[in-house]
Each structure stands twice: as structure tokens, then as C-alpha cells.
Amino acid sequence: MERWNFGANREVMIAPSGTTVRGVLKKIMENLDKDDPSRPTVPLGHGDPSPFPCFRTTVLAEDAIVDAVRSAKFNSYPPTMLGLLPARRAIADYLSHDLPYTLTPDDVFLTMGCAQAIEVTIRVLACLGANILLPRPCFPSYGAHASSNNLEVRYFDLIPEKGWEVDIESIEALADENTGAMMVIINPGNPCGSVYTHQQLKKIAETARKLGILVVADEVYHHLTFGTNPFVPMGVFGSIVPVLTLGSISKRWLVPGWRLGWLVTSDPNGILQKTKVVDCIINLLNLISHPPTFIQGAVPHILEKTGDDFFSKIIDILREAAHICYDRIMEIPCITCPNKPVGSMFVMVKLNPSLLEDIIDDMDFCLKLAKEDSVIVLPGVALGMKNWLRITFAVEPSALEDGLGRIKAFCQRHAKKH
């Protein structure tokens, strides 16, 4: 019987299936009834509308990539690990449109999607061995990466009754002198579908400054707003508090599979430079993987040439879908929606299991819904809010109607008899 010296590094196995959206959805999808081919699955659990024809990206973006590939000028390793200069410059210009100061290419670092920007941010801040503040509910990658980097997380509340506003008092109560790092704000909100006002963001900035911590602004859904509040980047308040802005082309251009994102220092006072946070970012970027060179090469064309008509078209579809979603939810007694979604691709709704027979909680609801009606939604427990549900409305409107209709039928079938 042979004996081998090697074994798995258990430290990297942190039960990831419970900690990523992908992992939780996979578990739910395993419950789908494979013997029911009559009805297509309606995927209302994840934020990726790209399979639907109405959400196809602009031909201009495709052309930019094709031109870059055919030019044969981008087959090499990129010259620097921070990103091709024209791409960094284009992103700096693109983001500066909405800021009261100008970003330079040196403020911009290319990443493989916003997902990698999150990973880099957490790893850099884990250097401090301090703690970070995350919103509840929150996109779970933040917690997952923090956990695998031994970084302590504390959760502050978002207030459903107040448009998912940040509970400033809970932040102040949680922060201590070891809250080296930051608080994370996701705006437009995932999972909440909220869009913060200028005033709300300013208050957040001032609070962070008072506490001596920086703000990480996850703006992957930047400009995807269709309510009354316009998108205001957190970087607008960069002179009050240093801001790390995370984003990508994934959502606005509907190409999450292209993996092109950015980590940007929105910090006109250069504090992140002085405190060596930027050095940490650069050192880490020298050790990790990077977007393919030809995708970097296509970025200037994509950012500069995409017309407003494409953006407006997408916003119109999202507005319509959000509206359908909200209206249909109102018709379902066991689900309540405290806030009509005004941005991003999601809405958080509260489940009332007491109105249902034999449904214990949100996870049970989602598992049974998948099995009986081939509809996928995400249980709120994956985001830190048990007995809530996150529903995606960024799908073809007819699929959305179908899906919500089935959810209604499911709830009726499981309603408690009186």
C-alpha cells in the first residue's frame, strides 16, 4: 500500500458553495426537475441578461474586439501588469465625465472583471490585518474573499423602510481604531435595486472621513438607473474621503463573459498614494492574471464610440422589466417589496413563510420553486438576509411575466388554508 506525502490544502477550502452566488444557485439548480421538458427554466436568480436577444451587446463592442484580434498587434503579453496605457486612459476619461476632477491613467488598474477588482481590494486591505465594514444585505464575494484572507468583517444595516439607505449609526457603532480599511457601498445596489442620492452619498463620505476609513464604491451597475435618482459616482466626494471605485463593462455593455473591469483610485488628495495603499495594489497586480491583451486593446473604442441610443435602449427595457416585476410581486400575498427597484438588475423582496404551508424558509422556498415550477430565484440567506429573496428582472419581459406567473401559482398552491 503506497503512501503519498501530498494532501489538499484545506485552508483554501472554505465551503465556497455557501458563499458565492454561483455556488448557491448551483445547489438550487440541482433541484430542477429534469423530467419536465415542457417548460423552460426561468432564471431569475443571477445578474446576467446576456443570453436574451433583447440584451445583446452593441455591434460596436464586438467590432472593437474583432479589429483588435485581426490587427495582430495584441497577441503579446501586455507591456505592464497594470493594463495597456490607452485602455487606462480611456477608462480615466470615461469615468471623469461624471467627476468634478480629472482622473489620470495612473489612477486606473485593469482587472479581470469587477470580480477580480473585489478580490484585489480585499487582499490589499487584508495587509492591514484590520476589519472591514460590509452592508447587509451584500453581494457575497466580499465576505467570501475576506474570509479566505482572514480579514474580519462587520456588517452594518441597510434600511429597507428607507430605500435601503445606509444606517449611519450602525456604522459608527461598529467602527473602531482597527477598522483600517473601509466600508463597501454598492451603488446602484446589488441586491437591493436602490440608487443613492447625492445627499446620502455625501453623508456616507463625511462619516467615513470622521472615522478615518476609506470607502470602496462598487459601481459595476454604474448608469443602470431608471427611476428618479440619477447615478452619482462616489468619487464625486473623493476630496472628502479617499474612494476606491470598482467597475467593469460587464453590466452596461452586457458582456460579463468578456471579463474587463477596473479598480480606480478616486482620490484627488493623493492619500492612498501617501499611505502606500497604491503600492500594495501595484505589488499585488504584479502577481496575478490579467485581461487578454486584445480585449484591453479594444477598450478605447468601446468606451468612446458606443452611442447613447444603445444605452437608452437597455435602460428602457430594464425600466419596463422592473415595472413588470414590481407589479406582479404586489399580486403575491406571501411576498412584499418595500422598495420599487430603481437601478441595477435586482429587487429584494421579503418572504412571509407563515402564510405558507410546509415552506420553512427562503432556501426551502427556492429549492421547491425550482423543483415544482422550474423558476430560479436567489434565497436572501446567501446575501445575509434570511427569509428574503433576490429576484432578477433583467430577462426578456415575456420570460419575466412567465416566471412571476409561476411564482404566483406556486404561492397559491402552498398557501395556508384558513
Add this chain to the structure above:
Amino acid sequence: MEENGEKRWNFWGMGKLNPQSKTSVRGLLMKIWGSVNKDDPRPLLPLGHGDPSPFPCFRTTPVAEDAVVDSLRSAKFNSYPPTSGLQPARSAIADYLSRDLPYTLSPDDVFLTIGCIQAIEITLRALARPGANILLPRPCFPFYDSYASSINLEVRYFDLNPEKGWEVDIESVEALTDENTVAMVIINPGNPCGSVYTHRHLKEIAETARKLGILVVTDEVYHHLTFGPNPFVPMGVFGSIVPVITLGSISKRWLVPGWRLGWLVISDPNGILRKSGIVECITDCLNMTSDPPTFIQGAVPQILEKTGEDFFSKTIDILREVAHICYEKIQEIPCITCPNKPEGSMFVMAKLNLSLLEDINDDTDFCLKLAKEESVVVLPGVAVGMKNWLRITFAVEPSVLEDGFGRMKAFYERHAKKQ
């Protein structure tokens, strides 16, 4: 403290992530490029790094470009990719690699990575249980050391023998192994050595690893780029003797390192790596990290299945020619000796004889001055673990290579010790 004087911020980048640039190929090359004389009207000759794609004679095949364009235009690959990779891509890689193996790989044995570099990262992380150590060859591609260092994985070096075609010194492997040693890494065809191991030698390595209870990580990013008497034999051929993790990519054979499409493959017909939990660990690591863009994954089947032999032969012919030029030219420069004619990959290791030179202190000094005076860049051997050697890339346009050696000879003559 506020307003008057410096605002106190709770975060101060401690820089636990220390700059690795001292020993990274990239960092040292940047320093050497930095010393190039900007007023030199002659073109800079890059003989320091392994990326021939800027040269027209090394352009990739239109089949690969078409595959990527078709995949993109289909609009079927704009979504997030699945964690371990698109199934058709995994299948295609399994078939492609199985052509050279005595058993068939399954798509489940294949994991897509962002270039071979990410395959290295994932492998090291999956193996780095607390207290473990791994064995690396000296000389070695420096990324292994940089990354291992950043995850606190202990590294020990065994020797490659320049007098024996850079073969692994089996005794030094045995001497270094203890109960915490989990794996040994080999790079074949060799970077930086340009060696191609024989079937006999690879089998010897496999049997040694088995005896020691360690697995073999084989870096085959230069797979099939051989132009000497030894054909390429994948380590996976010996997968039933010892579990093998095979790392590779399309970067070198298709000349597209910028496309970042690689793989980590379990070449282990006895399923030992699965039983030990390492495969699960690899899957978990991949779950947490980025993936190659979906449409590039979508292009993989077409790239692997449709590229013709003529493209591969053409590349090999050019490499054979330039390897030959390189070896011949080195012979003409007294202060540099090459113990082994390169037979594979894109590099050769040449030993520097400082005693024949005036006022050159070491290999780094040689390279800095060469860059400054002649606008030629080569890599000092210290970057790969062998001080006072040089790693020279021959994978460039033949005329560039001729020119480069011409200038190196002039440099030697200018710095030769007067008798």
C-alpha cells in the same frame, strides 16, 4: 486629529505584499531596459523574454484568429463562464492532450486557466498545506519562487546538470525530500535551459517521485516546440507510475501569450489526486478566482482541432534555424560558452566567463552595460537561479538575432581583458 496638520487615517499600507520585482523576470528586465541609451538610433534587440509574437514571421495562424472572431460574433459566449471552464473547451483539450498519452483524459480532468501562469498559481495554492515544501529545479522559471513566496510555501532547489543536457540530478532530489515534501516541478521542454528530456529520463523522474511519495508537476507550456533529436514526451505518459499535474497553454505553440488561455490537467489514471482531495481543492481555488473570457474558451475547440500541421512545422523550422544561429554565434564569442545546444523551447543558457572581461562584475552588470552600450537585452542568469550565466532568447526574427550577436561580439571585444 483633523483640519490642522495631517489627517490621521486608519489605513496605512503595510506592504505585507513585498515587491517581488527583485527576482522577477519582468522586474529585472525592466531595470535592464531602463539602462538602454535612448539616443541610440539603432533598434532595441530584445533577446531577454519569451514572446516572439511581435515578429511577423511568428504570427499566429488565421485559424486561431477566425476561431476567436467566430466565437465572439455568435453572441453565444457573452455570459459568465462556468467555474472549471466551458465543457466543449475542456473536452477539446482532453482530446488534444490524449493524442500523446497511453490513456484517455476526461474533460473532468481539465481545468481552464488564465494562461499557464494561473495554472501555476492554482497548483501551488492547492498543494500549500501548512508546513509543506516543494522542489524546484535550478535554474527555474522565476514565477514559481515568487508565487510560492507570496503564499508562504517553502521551496527547495534541486540541480539540473549542465554537463548532462540539463537533466535532473536525481540524488539531489532524494537528498532534499522529507516527509513534508509534496511535489517536484519539472519544466519540459526547458525554460530557461532549452533542453528536451528523453523518455528514459522522464521515467526515471517518475520512479524517483513515486519512491519518495511525491507528485510531479510538469510545466509543458512549450509542449511540442522541439527541433532536436529528442521528441516531446509528456510527463503524463508516466501518470500510472506517479500522479502528474500537467500545466500548459496555447500561448507558445500558437504564439498568442496575450490571449491568456491555459490549462491545469490531472494526468492521473489511478485517481490518486482525486482521492487525496487535491482535485477538490483545485476546483475550490478556481471557484474563487477569475476565468478566461468565455468567448476565448468558446474558440478553443476550433483552434485545437483545425490548426494544420503546416503551421506547426513552419514555426518549428524557424525555431530550428534561429536556435542554430544562436548556438553558432555563441561559439564565436570567447567570454560566453554554451554547454548544450538548445533543442526545444525558446531559450538557451550560456555561461559567462568573467575572467576574460575587464571591468564587468557579474551577469547583471554584463546585461546592464550591454543594454546601455549596444541596445541588446538579455536576461542575467541570477534571475533564474544561476549567477554568472545568461539566458538568451532565440525566438526572434533571424536577422534580429544575427544583429544582436554581432553587437554582443563587439561588446565583448570592447571589454575583453588585454593580454
